[in-house]
Amino acid sequence: MTWARKLMLYLWGALIGTTLMFFSWFYFKPNIPIPSWLPASILMDRINKFPLNKPDKIKCLLNCYNISDTELMEIIEQKGVDYKNSEKNKKPWPVYYFNGKTKGNHKMQLKIEVADTLAATLVDIKIDSVASCNCGQ
Structure with missing residues (x-):
């Protein structure tokens, strides 16, 4: 040949x-997303698989700033994880940060604690706007 x-x-x-x-x-x-084995895709699957747990203080802040659950999930899905500031090795559960803007054009930072594969909890929200919220801060 x-x-x-x-x-x-x-x-x-x-x-x-x-x-x-x-x-x-x-x-x-x-x-079907092709790179589903990458860390960001695995994390998004964990967050989307179960409802996002929100403590009462976080619910109060969301109501005060008029942020809906769908808007919250849009920020999480579209902006992606801020790995630079995230605490990936924190014990007992890693903490991930998401940065985005609300529909009212306010900068927002979400702090989500991902507990194993069963739950994700929205631990903290930082918004650049000052509103008169009395949410026990």
Whole structure:
């Protein structure tokens, strides 16, 4: 077998393999995120799998600033994790930070504690706007 024939067979195999991978990953399963094994995707799956627990103080702040649960989840899903400030090795549970803006255009930082695989708790919210909230701060 000549070198040109080997190259031709290799290129045909690469073309067929690339075509099969394209259709199996992008065409037939468009709703499945491809890099689901990456840390950010695993964390988002944990947070989205169960309802986000909110203490009474956090619920009061959300009501005071008129932030709905859907707006909260939009910030979490769209902005992603701020790994630079997150405390990934904190014991007993890691703490992750999410930065975003509310619909009222206020900067907001969410502090979420992810407890194993069963729960995620919104521990703290920092908003740059000053409102007259009496939430036991």
